[in-house]
Amino acid sequence: MLKLVHGTPLRGNIVAKALTTRTFATTNVALQPSLAQQAREKRDKTVNTVTLIPGDGVGKELSEAVKAVFAASKAPIEWEQFDLSGHVTSGDTLMKDTLESLRRNKVGLKGTLYTPVSKLGHASFNVSMRKDLDIYGSISLVRNIPGVPSRFQGIDLAIIRENTEGEYSGLEHQSFPGVVESLKIVTRAKTERIARFAFDFALRNNRKKVTCIHKANIMKLGDGLFLETCRDIAKEYEGSGITLNDMIVDNASMQLVSRPQQFDVMVMPNLYGSILSNVGAGLVGGPGLIPGANMGREFAVFEPGCRHVGADISGSNVANPTAMILSSVMMLRHLGLEEHANRISNAVYRTIESGKVKTRDVGGSNSTSEFTDAIISAL
Known part of the structure; x- marks a missing residue:
């Protein structure tokens, strides 16, 4: 079973225990990193390839926010991006390529894909993806965030x-x-x-x-x-x-x-x-604050816990990227990259709690890019 860990510092969050150097009471030998420390340092430097599916609506803007934060924090993630869209009915080839990437990488980050309401429309790509990969368990984390009324x-x-x-x-x-x-x-x-x-x-x-x-x-x-x-x-x-x-x-x-x-x-x-x-x-405070994940025995796909496309605000640079960023933090924890996860999540919470830069869904007037820049400054 894939690890089940929080992406945000919730009550009872699993945090890696502090690893200490080995001490020698009777010698003056310089302290050497433990094997566990060495393994952690190697893991933190190993580049992980992750499938990225920005999704429809505000998905591309939110994904760009995640990529900017990851680049600034030097998180060891390489993105394999697929611009799959639920608006396209003839996307079978791209859907197959996306699933193939997820099977290869085992881990993905995605926005929400549009599903047509009309009975003539295709089946939900979101549902198809979860069924094909058997990522059967969905988690949405709902908690108060200091600074959000x-x-x-x-x-x-x-x-x-x-x-x-x-x-x-x-x-x-x-x-x-x-x-x-x-x-x-x-x-x-x-x-x-x-x-x-x-x-x-x-x-x-x-x-x-x-x-x-x-x-x-x-x-x-x-x-x-x-x-x-x-x-x-x-x-x-x-x-x-x-x-x-x-x-x-x-x-x-x-x-x-x-x-x-x-x-x-x-x-x-x-x-x-x-x-x-x-x-x-x-x-x-709204769907822009709820991180989420979909887990299975082999694969894990992380996405906002409230699956809103946000088509009405697409391209206007006003969407709140918090849910997408915190979902990516859950992904980092899943990959064992605790230090990177803690650094990014702390920056998100400091930014929100300060109240200086807020998107309009939580009572502010700042843009997606301005909020992202504030998180980067808080890293």
């Missing part, structure tokens, strides 16, 4: 959603004119692994509670299986101190906007996760 304080939760089935299975057909059947697929095998994913995330990040979100009172078989399986997996973690509770999705929506502090880790099927991650973003 919010109705609530003390919000620090992780929304984990299953990426490859549920309502996003993409199995629809018209059985009779005017009658459409859309299949929601729930399997025990895939529910078991997303449940373990959520509990492992909680265990590794010092989280104490997992809440299963469902609609088992109505969809008794499908969501009933999801809930029952989460309860079964919870038994495997009884000695960890992590507790499981469950909540019907409509009640969870109300609870999230009235007392969000009660949630820690939330696990749910895909559609509920899409909705609640947007609700969570609204609580702490």
